[in-house]
Amino acid sequence: MNTILKSYSSIILLLMGITIGSLVGLFVPDLVLYIKPIGDIFLNLLFVAVIPLLFFAISTAIANIESNSQLGKILGVMSAVFISTIAIAAVLTILGLWAFPVTAITQSNAASELISTNAEDTWGDKIVRFLSVGEFVHLLSRQNILAFVIFSFLIGISVRKSGEAARPFLQFLIAGNEVMKNLLTLIMQLGPIGLGAYFAYQVQTLGPELFGFYAKPLAFYYIFGIVFFFTIFSLYAFIANGRKGIKDYWRFNITPSLTAVSTCSSLATLPANLLAAKKMGVPNYIASVVIPLGNTLYKNGSSISSILKIYVAFAILDWNFFEPTTLITAVGITILVSMVAGGIPNGGFIGEMLMISVYGIPNEAVPAIMIIGALVDPLATILNATGDSLAAMLVTKFSGEKFSSAENTSAEPIEM
Template identity: 75%
Template sequence: MNKILTNYSSIILLLVGITCGSLIGLLLPDIVPVIKPLGDIFLHLLFVSVIPLLFFAIASSIANIGQHNKLGRILSVMIAVFVLTIIIAAILTIMVLWLFPVTASQDASTLSMALPDSPTISWGDRIVQFLTVEEFAHLLSRQHILAFILFSFLIGIAVRRSGDVAKPFLQFLIAGNEVMKNMLNILMRAAPLGLGAYFAYQVQTLGPELFGFYAKPLGFYYIFGTVFFFVVFSCYAFAAHGRRGVKVFWKYNITPSLTALSTCSSLATLPSNLLAAKSMGIPDAVANVVVTLGNTLYKNGSAISSILKIYVAFAILGWNFFEPMTMVTAVGITILVSMVAGGIPNGGFIGEMLMISVYGIPNEAVPAVMIIGALVDPLATVLNATGDTVAAMLVARFSPPEERTAVSSKY
């Protein structure tokens, strides 16, 4: 018993904090504004730490990969894993929707939500804004995370190409990575209090919206998403390292899952994801690349919600979603939304705009799918964030032999 308490004390405390926060949100809503600042402080500290963590983790990993061709092979395997598993998520969602249709009301009163203004700029200009910024200082904002990741990636490649003269800078990157990991270990000790307070706010805010028009689509998402979380992720872990892979994944995936559920932020979950990946035995060369890039480019939860939102929009308009070209196009949109829009401010809105432009969906159907996107956010974030570590397990399994040996020694 003492051994269990020692090994799982942090998880137990986190569960206690979140449970207390849930009860406060449900039973004592007047207290929520008093304790919410504690959650905000914790979340702000995490966000402040994530930017330097991303830089040091990505740049040091890229710069420290010994062979030039090994980086290319890791990235190739990563892209293959990301695309294939996103397609699997989309196809499974379509199949389950076909078996268990979700009806939607066409009552216009349920669609009352103002659309945000969309600037009239070309897609070429959008791509420039997504991938670059005008000044270095803008890179340090979470609003330009995709540009920051690209910059960190290029720094790592530049260090690799600079040879011996860059060794001091490489040591700086490696040391910075270790320092940030230790700092995040310190911050996570406050997680039970911070996440408990923030979870109380989430329960109080989202609770009243989970009924009425949105009940069936949300019921589908939360039931299917939960099954997907346990069954499909377990299958991926088994494909990576058999039964012991499943055991190790779920042993260390609890803290990232609870963090994602509480904060509704993949970025805030990144620190605990990296710690979990290390505990799972995933090599740093793989984890620091796959988990950090996956935080922006790989989102199972968004893939499922993208299919569901398209389906609901079609149901509202009385259109047939299950035509072959409609479903193939939906999978294509899902890949774009899951792997591109994740690093873009208001990326979900980009997904809605893609739906409108590709399918010619009238604007009146868009508010409903936007609200669904907001209400599924807690579970979507869990699927988005924790999918990164199981994807890293798969990448490590199918990466060069020396990487595979490193990870298998843990099991």
């Protein structure tokens, strides 16, 4: 018993914090106003730490990869894993909706204020803003996380190309990476309190809206998503590393899952994912590339919700969702939506605007899409965020690299 308590003490404390937060959100909602700042402080600390952590982790990983061919192989396998598994999630959702149709919901104007688009922007303008920034200082904002990831990636390549002249800078990157990992360990010690406070806010805010017009679509998403989470993710873990892969994934995925459901942010979950992947035996040079890129570009939860939102919009408008051209377009849109939904809370609105633009969905269906997007966010974030470490496992498998076993023998599932 003492061994179990020692091994899982951090997980037990997190569960206690989230349980207490849930009870506060349900039964003492007036108290949420006073404890939410604690959760905000914890979340802000994570966001502040993520930017330098990403820079040092990605730059160091790229700079230390042995050859250009190895880097190219990792990126190629990663792209194949991302696109194929996102498409699988979309197709399975379509089959689920065909087998269990969801009744159209009544429209509402409750989310109309969430729509904010600039009609003067072309898609080219949006792509430029998504991939790059005009000034260096803007790279440090989490709103531009993909541009920052690309910059860090290019720094790593530049270090490799600079040879011996860059040796001092490489040592700086390696030292910075160690410092940021230790900073993360310190911040995560506040996890039980911070996540508990933020979870109280989530329960108090979303709880009343989970029943009503949106009950059937939400029931489908949460039932289908939970089944997908445990069955398909287990299948992927088995493909990656056999039975040991399943055991390691579910053993070390607990903290990322709890972080995701509490914060509704893939970005806030990224540090926990990096720690978990290490415990799962994923080589550091793979995890430090795949997980940060996956945080922005790889989202199973967004794939499922994208299909559901298109389906609901078509049902409201009395359009035929199951027409072949519509289905093919839906899968294509889903892959794009999953890649443009940033790792920030409620970041899927950009993808929803893409969906509305492609299909020409009129205004009366837009609020329903936006509300569903907000209400499925907790589970969508779990699927989005925890799929990143799973993708790193699959990349390790298909790139021919070896899983390490030393980290899996550690008594502590996730260092906090």
